Amino acid sequence: MTVQLQTPVWRVLLGYVRPFRWVLVAGAVLSLMTGATGLALPLVVRELVTGLQSDQGVAGLLALMTLLILGNAAIGAYGSYLLERTAESVVLLARRRLVSRLLWLRVPAVDAAEPGDLMSRVTSDTTLLRQVTTGSFVSAVTSTLTLVATVVLMATLDPVLLVVTLGALLVAQVVMRLVIPRIRRASKQAQESVGIMGAALERVLGALRTVKASGAEERERDRLHAAAGDAYGAGVRAAKWEAIVGNVGGLVMQLAFITVIGLGGSRVASGAIDIGTLVAFLLYLIYLMPSLRELVNAATQYQRGAAAVARISEVESLPVETPGEPPSVTHEPASVTFERVRFRYQPDLPEVHRGVSFTVPPGGMTAFVGPSGAGKTTVFSLVERFYEPESGRVLVDGTDVRDWPLAGLRAAIGYVEQDAPVLSGTLRENLLFGAPAATPLEIDDILGVTRLSAMVARLPDGLDTPVGHRGIKLSGGERQRIAIARALLRRPRLLLLDEVTSQLDAVNEAALRATIADAATTTTVLVVAHRLSTVTMADRIVVMDAGEVRAVGTHADLVTGDPLYAELATTQLLATAHLE
Numbered sequence: 172m173t174v175q176l177q178t179p180v181w182r183v184l185l186g187y188v189r190p191f192r193w194v195l196v197a198g199a200v201l202s203l204m205t206g207a208t209g210l211a212l213p214l215v216v217r218e219l220v221t222g223l224q225s226d227q228g229v230a231g232l233l234a235l236m237t238l239l240i241l242g243n244a245a246i247g248a249y250g251s252y253l254l255e256r257t258a259e260s261v262v263l264l265a266r267r268r269l270v271s272r273l274l275w276l277r278v279p280a281v282d283a284a285e286p287g288d289l290m291s292r293v294t295s296d297t298t299l300l301r302q303v304t305t306g307s308f309v310s311a312v313t314s315t316l317t318l319v320a321t322v323v324l325m326a327t328l329d330p331v332l333l334v335v336t337l338g339a340l341l342v343a344q345v346v347m348r349l350v351i352p353r354i355r356r357a358s359k360q361a362q363e364s365v366g367i368m369g370a371a372l373e374r375v376l377g378a379l380r381t382v383k384a385s386g387a388e389e390r391e392r393d394r395l396h397a398a399a400g401d402a403y404g405a406g407v408r409a410a411k412w413e414a415i416v417g418n419v420g421g422l423v424m425q426l427a428f429i430t431v432i433g434l435g436g437s438r439v440a441s442g443a444i445d446i447g448t449l450v451a452f453l454l455y456l457i458y459l460m461p462s463l464r465e466l467v468n469a470a471t472q473y474q475r476g477a478a479a480v481a482r483i484s485e486v487e488s489l490p491v492e493t494p495g496e497p498p499s500v501t502h503e504p505a506s507v508t509f510e511r512v513r514f515r516y517q518p519d520l521p522e523v524h525r526g527v528s529f530t531v532p533p534g535g536m537t538a539f540v541g542p543s544g545a546g547k548t549t550v551f552s553l554v555e556r557f558y559e560p561e562s563g564r565v566l567v568d569g570t571d572v573r574d575w576p577l578a579g580l581r582a583a584i585g586y587v588e589q590d591a592p593v594l595s596g597t598l599r600e601n602l603l604f605g606a607p608a609a610t611p612l613e614i615d616d617i618l619g620v621t622r623l624s625a626m627v628a629r630l631p632d633g634l635d636t637p638v639g640h641r642g643i644k645l646s647g648g649e650r651q652r653i654a655i656a657r658a659l660l661r662r663p664r665l666l667l668l669d670e671v672t673s674q675l676d677a678v679n680e681a682a683l684r685a686t687i688a689d690a691a692t693t694t695t696v697l698v699v700a701h702r703l704s705t706v707t708m709a710d711r712i713v714v715m716d717a718g719e720v721r722a723v724g725t726h727a728d729l730v731t732g733d734p735l736y737a738e739l740a741t742t743q744l745l746a747t748a749h750l751e
């Protein structure tokens with residue numbers, strides 16, 4: 172997925188953080204208070220050292236020190252809890268936003284994406300936002316402030332020693348500038364490899380039987396190992412640069428420490444500063460280190476987060492559907508009209524519909540026949556408005572589908588796809604998927620109609636039996652009938668059945684034909700049919716070939732009137748002769 176981002180990464184990040192700004196400010200203030208109590212300590216120590224030297228009472232100072240230490244710990248703990256909690260909230264927000272986006276993605280965008288990669292963006296990339304929120308934004312602010320305050324306090328103690336310290340800070344800064352872009356690149360690669368792994372996993376686990384039957388386990392393992400290896404390589408590269416940045420910083424500070432001790436010692440000896448001041452200065456130098464480390468950390472976390480944000484924003488910039496008004500409840504059969512519809516799936520692919528026109532009046536049954544690839548399933552996809560025509564119009568009940576509220580349009584339609592998908596969950600969940608408000612009586616009724624009652628009765632848990640991932644525990648015919656039952660339960664105005672009889676045995680097929688005939692009395696039924704027996708009972712047959720409608724008529728009309736149909740009828744449509 173390569174979508175060019177318009178908004179700079181920090182802006183996108185701020186967008187995620189904005190709802191929590193006040194908690195973050197509170198967390199930052201607490202962090203600063205921790206810093207301030209920490210910074211006050213060396214001053215108290217200096218007084219203590221001076222007090223001890225001159226034999227003054229130091230009980231008060233000791234009590235103040237204890238208070239500062241305890242206060243520092245308590246405020247620090249609460250502050251970091253607040254920040255971590257907020258960071259979790261940012262992740263939650265990002266995940267919810269992504270999920271809300273994903274479910275409404277337009278179908279062409281889904282066609283172009285890898286589900287496993289999309290999944291890794293929701294699960295893995297979002298976790299990186301966690302560190303950015305606390306590790307980056309807040310730390311950057313608080314450690315900068317602490318750093319500045321420390322430096323100011325150091326300046327008041329001894330400007331000469333400060334110059335040495337600033338020199339060290341400058342070196343650390345140069346190193347950071349060199350290394351940080353490399354961390355970002357490595358992080359992006361690591362996240363991309365995780366996405367590739369997700370996609371490869373989804374592909375393999377989704378078709379594990381085929382993988383096994385093809386003996387492809389080892390090859391697929393190698394692909395996955397390679398992706399995992401890439402993620403490892405990129406992760407190690409990032410770790411290497413992070414280690415360099417972190418330790419160069421530490422090294423520079425230690426050198427500064429040694430220099431300050433040497434130089435400071437000689438300044439104490441010459442009487443330029445007293446010993447208490449040197450001790451306090453050294454303590455500040457020690458305090459400087461965590462702030463500096465945090466700043467480096469903030470910068471590296473930001474780079475990691477930036478890589479993740481880029482991947483998250485790519486998903487957020489994909490086109491989504493707007494469901495529109497809630498559907499009105501009517502069950503009248505609907506009409507369907509195609510007016511010179513031209514359509515291609517992608518701009519660089521050939522046309523799949525090359526001026527398709529037909530009209531289906533309300534009610535009755537219409538069969539679509541034609542060679543494989545003629546564009547029959549595409550008719551259904553356009554009626555559902557999964558895609559939009561390049562030119563021409565698709566009308567349902569006389570209204571262009573683009574002018575229908577999407578939710579209303581789809582509520583009017585019951586659609587059984589070619590491979591009749593069943594979702595993991597129980598049978599009941601599958602049946603109620605399209606009609607959550609259906610009553611037990613209606614379910615019973617539909618089970619009878621789709622000849623599922625006997626099968627359900629045989630199951631120990633009846634309707635509450637889990638069907639397995641994609642209904643793997645069901646037979647192909649059972650899956651098809653459940654998909655049909657699910658569509659019928661919606662009491663649709665328009666029923667789209669794509670090759671629903673293909674996997675049924677003769678008895679069930681005859682039963683289903685009766686069901687379809689029954690449905691056609693109250694609903695408009697469109698079927699893509701591969702069985703002659705289904706086609707012959709249709710009120711009208713639309714013969715499609717190479718993206719065009721060749722002929723429309725009844726079986727009797729077409730057998731004599733259309734050579735392609737006559738050929739299909741004798742050679743390609745599956746005849747169930749013994750039942751006819």
Ligand SMILES: Nc1ncnc2c1ncn2[C@@H]1O[C@H](COP(=O)(O)OP(=O)(O)OP(=O)(O)O)[C@@H](O)[C@H]1O
Nearest residue numbers: 282516517523541542543544545546547548549550
């Ligand atoms: N999502 C898609 N992206 C790109 N091309 C597609 C997509 N779906 C279908 N096609 C192409 O569009 C053409 C028509 O497909 P369609 O599924 O409408 O044919 P069909 O008549 O239903 O065929 P069959 O009887 O084999 O199911 C085919 O050449 C197919 O390769």
